[in-house]
Amino acid sequence: MKPVIAVVGRPNVGKSTLFNRMTKSRDAIVADYSGLTRDRHYGDGRLADREYIVVDTGGFEPDSSTGIVKEMAKQTRQAVAEADAVIFVVDLRAGLSAQDHDIARYLRTANKKVFLAANKAEGMSESPLLGELYELGMGAPHPISSAHGQGIRSLLDAVLADFPFDEPHEEEGAGEQPPIRLAVAGRPNVGKSTLINTWLGEERLVAFDMPGTTRDAIRIPFERHGQKFELIDTAGLRRKGKVFEAIEKFSVVKTLQAIASADVVLLLLDATQGVTEQDAHIAGYILESGRAVVLAVNKWDAIDDYQRETLERSIAQRLAFLKFAPVLRISALKRQGLGPLWQSIADAHASATRKMSTPVLTRLLHEAVEFQTPKRSGGFRPKLRYAHQGGMSPPVIVIHGNSLEHVTDVYKRFLEQRFRDHFKLVGTPLRIEMRSSK
Ligand code: GDP
Ligand code: GDP
Secondary structure, eight states: OOOEEEEEOSTTSSHHHHHHHHTTTOOOOOSOOTTOOOOTTEEEEEETTEEEEEEEOOOOOOSSGGGHHHHHHHHHHHHHHHOSEEEEEEETTTOOOHHHHHHHHHHHHTTSEEEEEEESOTTOTTOTHHHHGGGGSSOSOEEOBTTTTBSHHHHHHHHHTTSOOOOOGGGSSTTSOOOEEEEEEOOTTSSHHHHHHHHHHSTTOEEOOOTTOOTTOOEEEEEETTEEEEEEOOTTEEEETTEEEEOSOOOHHHHHHHHHTOSEEEEEEETTTOSOHHHHHHHHHHHHHTOEEEEEEEOGGGSOHHHHHHHHHHHHHHTGGGTTSOEEEOBTTTTBSHHHHHHHHHHHHHHHTOOOOHHHHHHHHHHHHHHSOOOOBTTBOOEEEEEEEEETTTTEEEEEEESGGGOOHHHHHHHHHHHHHHHTOOSSOOEEEEEEOO
């Protein structure tokens, strides 16, 4: 599981600036976000190969002057409760205020590992305030400059030092196929526990307990038709004896963690509720994670033909940015549509891990260019020379050539479709990167 780091502090100390620094490397997504409200308080980040989730408490707009302090305290408490570690940001230029002391007092009782970041420290290495910060009782301050990117790495090194790495996937069971890690995501009441219990109750599906599971993490290994799966804990689910039980509280962080550690995410929708804002949010997180995804509309049994038609349209519109994902119609309660669902999950996983050779990719590229030449733009005609696979889960295709910065988005989508069709890629994002040589 990725560790969750909360960034807290009073307004204007530079929390959002730090948040942006910590999440910077994660914006190259080939996708259309229209119709999706992004939740800016959560972000994915990475330091070398260590990944983490950041929760930011800045940026909210207090609507009444009386509510500011209370609202801030609430935001801070929520973020801290969800976090594995806390970065407490203070402003080295402004010095300590009563608010800083309030937050420090609260953090001392929160029983979390706290790292004190003295922000705006550029050119201030001699500041007498650095010594004063020890008063907060949070240990040695880490001088940083979020605006200039100084000291961030050593701060994060310290924060991440205590967390174990998720071991790389390949190392599991030498020679054996690793299990497909599957997360079942969705709002409360969409039917997650019903579906999982139906699965685990099926005869052909052998579930077994795994000893020594950490914290409250749920990981259930099972096998179906010779394919090994591992079910990952998801927001709103708790294991009670042999069955799963829904819990009311929905946690974004739990969802993000589950998505991050999954190979395939099954996003459940509730046919009787349509596509809600929260569904779209979760779908957005999945898209951003680059994970393989299958959409299943549960409770299909409970709606009539007219409602079904309306629902299909609203999925196509509101989740347009996930249109590469197959949409299954199921009833967990009546055990309908579950066979095809397994097939889609396996297909999505196979697509995400498909190997695509350089000669085949290059041939497909040349055929595409022959079929439709990229437009000339600003006096340049892009020259697409060859392609190679740059990664898996999600698959990345790197195209080499000249003047590739002039390749239009429309043309990129055209290429994507050609590659998708040939390799039968479903249920996974496909990223296309252009690398021009001079
Ligand atoms: P937040 O309210 O805590 O989220 O603070 P912001 O990130 O919005 O930053 C508040 C102000 O401090 C902005 O004007 C930033 O440009 C500025 N700021 C943030 N980080 C630094 C820094 O490292 N050095 C300096 N000099 N200013 C900074
Ligand atoms: P969770 O919170 O996502 O785990 O949802 P639950 O599995 O607890 O299901 C919430 C409610 O939806 C329960 O009353 C279930 O009986 C009901 N439900 C689950 N799946 C179906 C289904 O396929 N059809 C119908 N009609 N109801 C369902």
